[in-house]
Amino acid sequence: MLPISLPDGRISGHWGAFKFTAIPYRREPKGHREQYADFSLAQIVTEQYSSELWTHETTVTPAYASEGWAWTDGKLGFLLTKYSQDGMEWSLLDRVPLEAGRAGLRWGGCGIYRGDPEHGAWLAPGESHRFGVTRLTAYEGGIIEGFYTFRQEMSARGHGCPGGFDPPVHWNELYDNRLWWLPEEQQNNPEMRKKYYTLTDMQEEAAKAKAIGCEALYMDPGWDTSFASKIWDEARLGPYKSFTEMLQHDYGLKSSLHTPLSGWCDPSSYAPEMHRLDRFGRRLTWPKERGFEASTLCGASRRYIEETARRLKMLARDGAGYFMFDGTMYHGECWDPEHGHRVPARREEHVQSLFRLARMVHAEYPHVLIEMHDPVVGGQNIRYAPTYYGHGRGSGGEGLTQALGFDSVWAFELMWMPMEDLLSGRAITLYYYNLAYGLPLYIHIDLRPDNENALVFWWNASTCRHLGIGGTHKNPEVRRVHREAMATYRKLESFFKAGTFYGLKETVHLHVHPTEPAAVINCFNLEDHPIEQEVEFVPERFGLDAKRTYGITGVTAHASGRGYVLRFRVPARGHQLAEIQGL
Incomplete structure (x- = not known):
């Protein structure tokens, strides 16, 4: 438990700069462009938790629950996780009233949330239940680094992408x-x-x-x-x-x-x-x-x-x-x-x-x-x-x-209206999922709402390791674009199926090849007008050799002091792909 002073309802001192972010569902599957599961320490100890992750209605609970929490000021952080295969548990945050107007942040230990784990919530005479493990991991960095720390922890437990993962495109x-x-x-x-x-x-x-x-x-x-x-x-x-x-x-x-x-x-x-x-x-x-x-x-x-x-x-x-x-x-x-x-x-x-x-x-x-x-x-x-x-x-x-x-x-039923899901912000949940897990997602999307830039196709190809598609678009030009997109995807599929995912921002995804010194970058534009965007590629940030020279195709690029700067020119509600190959 962490004692907190709350003068005027605000956190004083060093901890005031820290906030909690839910992992993996910072963006809930029913969320929108402004919805983020980010909470200040003051919110945790003074307010209740509202969410639509567990049910279709907004529910309010005293405890804040997530598979993991990144607790960071942007420079340093702690990852809080709860893990059990013997009962459904979550990492819980709540508060304990203390004397002199103070409150205590309570985390870790064991707790019941929404009646789970059931076998821990109700014990018959002579029964026992072993609760799961709480882990606190210190790390350097902010929210994204907290996600990567979570991903590393889950992969070490066997919940990553299996080597050579190569599911058939459906x-x-x-x-x-x-x-x-x-x-x-x-x-x-x-x-x-x-x-x-x-x-x-x-x-x-x-x-x-x-x-x-x-x-x-x-x-x-x-x-x-x-x-x-x-x-x-x-x-x-x-x-x-x-x-x-x-x-x-x-x-x-x-x-x-x-x-x-x-x-x-x-x-x-x-x-x-x-x-x-x-x-x-x-x-x-x-x-x-x-x-x-x-x-x-x-x-x-x-x-x-x-x-x-x-x-x-x-x-x-x-x-x-x-x-x-x-x-x-x-x-x-x-x-x-x-x-x-x-x-x-x-x-x-x-x-x-x-x-x-x-x-x-x-x-x-x-x-x-x-x-x-x-x-x-x-x-x-x-x-x-x-x-x-x-x-x-x-x-x-x-x-x-x-x-x-x-x-x-x-992948959370994001199949029926994939364009609306993406533009509304709901499908951004897939981005945060990939920051947190290598455990493959599967989806089969309806291509009929897609556009001439194959935006829907490429978003789901970039975020779902096992991809399925269907639906014949009524526009012959879009059908042609889909065939070309699929040919490119199949050529590069190892990056998407079995590579390592990195998020440069919600609309810029980098995939490192599972065995080769190579990467691809998908840059998306969800706005209704063209954009230009510079993306810095620093090889060592993504586990690649910083001393190697890299060739870049698909966009204009130039060397920088730490790596390379790529310039993307992306049409309205479109996509552009860059290929990076070690020479």
């Missing part, structure tokens, strides 16, 4: 497929699937994927027997093994699949015994009229997890290379003692079962990539669980110790 058929856009969840209607989701339809989408330079066809809702059954509809599409072989032979593509789980599905493909039991012993039944998000399946049921793993492993056996774990939402307690979970099963049991499912698949098919939506709230532009939670190897049990969990994190 073409998502959803945006051009009429099935998805039918009203009232008619995409689950067998007749509509027969009409709009046929083998011929998927071959047409595969041809688009090949033409633009993608590496895999990603199939969203429509390929299975019913929504989220995860059973390939062989009667409509032929055997899955034949399909994956056809994709590879005819189009040079891999197969990737949308595989929603218990929180968003048509649960009728699972046995009634896998549905939740309420505290009165009544089995819940799916109210179909309320839609897929009203699923009553128990995501923590052992039988449900084992059956889902069986279905996924059959798909992996026949050629699937990627699963999207959508539909991860937690919907409520389950009191069924036959499900093999704690009674009642709540949020934590649900979340841990999702992680177990990923490891069950990876135990037999380690090459299959698995993306995990937020394990509490699913595919939304909020984030409940700590980003790292459930990533990496299991803590033991059931022979899955060596099996890895998920491979990538969902």
